[in-house]
Amino acid sequence: MTTPAIDLSIIPAAQRAAVLALMEKVAALTEITQRQEHLIAELNHALHGKRSEKLTEDERQLAFEDLSIALGEVEVQKEHLAAKTGDKTTTKPAPKRTIGNLPAALPRIEEVIEPDSLICPCGCGIMHKIGEDRSERLDIVPAQLRVIVTVRPKYACRTCTDGVTQAPAPSHLIMGALPTEATIAHVLVSKYADHLPLYRQSQILARAGLDLHRAVLADWVGKAAFHLKPVVDRLAEHLKRSDKLFMDETTAPVLDPGRGKTKTGYLWALARDDRPWGGEDPPGVVYFYAPGRAGANAEICLTGFDGILQIDGYQGYNRLTKPTRKGGAPIRVAHCWAHARRKLKEVFDRDGSEIAAEGLRRIAEIYTVEADIRGISHGQRLSARQARSAPLVAAFGEWLQAERRKISSKSRLGEKLTYIHNHWEGLQTFLTDGRVEIDNNRVENLIRPITLNRKNALFAGHDEGGIAWGRIASLIETCKINGVEPFAYLKTTLTAIAQDHPQSRIDDLLPWNFRTSS
Known part of the structure; x- marks a missing residue:
């Protein structure tokens, strides 16, 4: 309407x-x-x-x-x-009863929250306890289930009738529901890091005597995904400010219920990792879900980024280098020598081609230089590349063109050499900037957890699931490459959000800023 x-x-x-x-x-x-x-x-x-x-x-x-x-x-x-x-007329979900919903056999840990003061406001003296409110939430410690019992005693004055006091109920991510923030973090890590679909998690909990339907777990994940969105958006903003990023994409099969079969969605990984040359910016990755592989999706993901992009040879990225690019200035690309090597390796493994073998030998010489300069500053890397790698790359280019003139472009080997030729400009970018890597292997390593989850879960149940998948995987994988334990991070972050962490300090919630409490 x-x-x-x-x-x-x-x-x-x-x-x-x-x-x-x-x-x-x-x-x-x-x-x-x-x-x-x-x-x-x-x-x-x-x-x-x-x-x-x-x-x-x-x-x-x-x-x-x-x-x-x-x-x-x-x-x-x-x-x-x-x-x-400030709308008080909007219907809110009815508070859910928590006492008695959790198995009695689970251990209870009581947290008694006392008021700041027991002095009666009217000056009558110390109040006495007249009752209490109790609530229970499910808490999960890895390999142990327990129940957190929150006790809030009520106190009243014996002299007057106006002096009842009680500590306020603590804030939770999902008010009135069973899970603690630790429980939600456990479900997220189990699904997106340990590759356990929610219905399997439900089965595992059932063996412990806890009957939690997958729909309940799904509700928890959906609410967590909503609350974590600003953190992931901020993570993406930080990455796009960088001068150089990696990008790669992988399939994310998604169920299409209307057709009764799966369709092919994609998760696009945008990553930063400057550790090989001692860059000060922490590593990170954000996965953007899109229903297809069209280059327009990459263009949308990269809105606001104007640096050097390290990519493979997928043609969908070509639109990023043109003046008509939407979302920023034309991007300069750095292509991947590992992909060039794989093209020749495929031919060599199939028929033992001597030309392919020679190409592999020449590429190995370039990689030898990279191994020698790994870990030094970007300025030193640039100097070493100009002195040692540039002559090797120039010689490879001359060899490439000479061999292409001898071989049919329609042959298997000819197609591989043409691929390298078509990406020749981008393959030389690493010679002009010491911050650029020789290949795209670092972002490919960040794609592997997605493929593992795809293997175990088979596919996402819906496009909406692909979005949540990318969002939560962004935080978990960024934790991993920064040496942060994902469960501890998510538990602390969800707790901070539940306690109204200020938007002005959202950077404190980024994985690389996480510090475990001593």
Whole structure:
């Protein structure tokens, strides 16, 4: 339904700001509601549509959990919009009873939160305890389940009737629900680092006597993904300020419930790693999900970045180097010598080509120089490359052109040599900047965890799941390459967010700034 246009000119100036704010709120709520209705329809179609019969039980479960994650995110987005606008009329979920929902056999650790003062406000003296509120949340310590019991005693004055006091309830990421922030962190790490789909986690918990349906876990993940989005967005901002980044893409098969089969989505990895030359910026990676491999998706991911981009030979990146590039100035690319080597290795392994062998030998000489200068400053690397590598690369270029003239471009070897020729300019970029690597191997290493998750989970259950996958994997993998334990980081970060960590200090929540409490 379209909201009718309002003529603001007839509204008094004093009321105009309030009307504009109301219109913005209505538009935001409409957008959220439309997304929620769409997701619910998708969920019903995946579970009950005719083509859902083509799906296996595992496929249906994956679709269900990823759509449930998205619905969980929409729900908390609505709550945040209502809180931001001060709307007390928006219906909030009914508080969930926590006492008695968790197995009695789980150990209980009581945390008693006392008021700051027990002195009666009217000056009557010390208050006495008249009762208490108790709540239980599920907490997970690796390999151990336990229940955190929060006790908030109530105190009242014996003399007057107005002196009841009690400590306020602590803030949690998901108010009124079972999990502690540690539990949510455990579920995230298990799914996105240990490659355990939520329905398998549900089965594992069931063996411990805890009945938690995958839909409940999916709701937790969706809410966590919403709260972590600003941190990932900030991480991406930091990376795009760099002078040089890596980029690569990998398939992320996604279930298409409407067709009863999978389609091919992609996770685009944008990474920084300046450790080989002692750069001061910490390493990091962000995974952007897109429904396809078109170069336009890379262009969107790189909006705001204007440095050197280290990539493989995929032609979709070509649009980034043109004056028509959207989101920034034309990018200078550095192509990957490892890919050039692989092209020749494929031919050599197949038929033992002497020409391919010679090409491999020449590339090995260039890599020998790189091994010798690894770890020194970028200025020293540049000097060494100009003195030692440049003559080797020039000789390789002359050899390449001579061999191309002898061989049919339609032959297998001719195609490989043409590939190298077509990327020759980008293959020489490392000779002009000591910060540039000779290959793209560092970002390829950051793609491997995605492929492992793909192997174990088979595919994401929905496009929305691909987005959450990329978002949380960004934080987990950035933790790993900075030597930070992902569970400890996520537990601390989610706790800080639950306690209203200020937006002005969001950089404190980036993985490379994480410090374990002593």
